Amino acid sequence: MEINQHSGTIFDIQGFSVHDGPGARTLIFFKGCSLSCFWCSNPEGISKSNIPLYYSAKCIGCGNCKTSCPNKAIQFIDEKPVIDRDICEKCPENTCIDNCYTDALRMSGRTISVDELFSIIQRDRQYWGKKGGITLTGGEPLTQVDFARDILEKCYNAYIHTAIETCGHVPWKNFKKVIDYLDWIFFDLKHIDPKQHKIGTGSSNANIINNIRKLNETFKGKLVFRLPFIPGYNSSKENLEGIASLISESKWKEINILPLHHLGREKYQLLGLEYKAACFPTPSSEDLKNVKAVFEEFGVTCFISQDTPF
Numbered sequence: 289m290e291i292n293q294h295s296g297t298i299f300d301i302q303g304f305s306v307h308d309g310p311g312a313r314t315l316i317f318f319k320g321c322s323l324s325c326f327w328c329s330n331p332e333g334i335s336k337s338n339i340p341l342y343y344s345a346k347c348i349g350c351g352n353c354k355t356s357c358p359n360k361a362i363q364f365i366d367e368k369p370v371i372d373r374d375i376c377e378k379c380p381e382n383t384c385i386d387n388c389y390t391d392a393l394r395m396s397g398r399t400i401s402v403d404e405l406f407s408i409i410q411r412d413r414q415y416w417g418k419k420g421g422i423t424l425t426g427g428e429p430l431t432q433v434d435f436a437r438d439i440l441e442k443c444y445n446a447y448i449h450t451a452i453e454t455c456g457h458v459p460w461k462n463f464k465k466v467i468d469y470l471d472w473i474f475f476d477l478k479h480i481d482p483k484q485h486k487i488g489t490g491s492s493n494a495n496i497i498n499n500i501r502k503l504n505e506t507f508k509g510k511l512v513f514r515l516p517f518i519p520g521y522n523s524s525k526e527n528l529e530g531i532a533s534l535i536s537e538s539k540w541k542e543i544n545i546l547p548l549h550h551l552g553r554e555k556y557q558l559l560g561l562e563y564k565a566a567c568f569p570t571p572s573s574e575d576l577k578n579v580k581a582v583f584e585e586f587g588v589t590c591f592i593s594q595d596t597p598f
């Protein structure tokens with residue numbers, strides 16, 4: 289009998305995506321990321337922990353959460369609970385959520401076994417059409433690499449098309465564990481300058497660039513680069529040319545530009561976090577036309593937003 293030992297923490301499963309790989313796909317959002325980009329539209333995916341989301345409109349100020357928290361992580365300010373997220377990071381109990389009867393506190397993720405996840409994937413399979421499959425995203429799927437490998441292997445062996453979206457900032461040995469079970473990689477790039485990369489994401493890009501070079505030598509599937517485009521952060525011609533040059537040295541010559549949007553802003557409020565991208569503008573169509581021109585000068589095919597061939 290086949291036994292899958294690993295379970296993982298996810299924060300969402302979306303059943304019918306047409307923008308994250310060929311055909312219609314089931315997206316699985318992993319919790320935990322090795323970067324912390326200030327514009328991230330899924331901030332609930334950055335922490336591996338099940339920290340609570342706080343919906344203030346549902347809160348009646350009863351105080352149950354404060355009295356039930358064993359770690360004294362909740363203070364009341366202006367008759368509303370304010371949660372110390374640093375303490376919650378290490379809390380396995382989440383008793384505050386069980387004791388909030390109005391649903392003002394909810395889990396930001398859940399643990400799931402490989403078999404349970406696979407049965408959800410099998411359920412969705414009938415809706416994908418011929419080309420569809422699964423895409424692991426997040427968060428960073430390769431921070432839970434054993435769980436990711438188990439689900440990818442199971443899908444790959446069942447002739448399901450497999451893809452991941454990765455920030456690339458993981459040890460090379462993590463890529464090695466999964467590449468035999470992957471058809472497709474979306475590889476996110478943010479900035480070519482290591483210092484600017486650290487300012488925007490919390491880490492240098494040295495490891496990421498090394499991993500691209502190693503993938504170039506070993507990965508036989510398809511890879512599409514992605515660039516979250518943030519005017520005023522990574523929009524300079526110098527930066528775009530640096531990224532285009534890096535891509536032109538690889539065997540893959542496609543990039544998908546993801547223009548900054550502010551749709552994730554409300555999630556920062558639910559998490560009690562500051563939304564640092566608020567002062568950055570969304571790009572104009574002229575900006576995006578210029579980006580496309582830069583990449584095409586380097587022989588890199590550039591797809592803007594959802595205008596992709598997949």
Ligand code: SF4
Pocket residue numbers: 346347348349350351352353354369387388389390391392393
């Ligand atoms: S238990 Fe829920 S409703 Fe009561 S104060 Fe806490 S968050 Fe608000």
Ligand code: SF4
Pocket residue numbers: 339340356357358359360361362371375376379380381382383384385
């Ligand atoms: S998650 Fe844990 S530490 Fe945080 S408020 Fe709830 S019970 Fe307290």
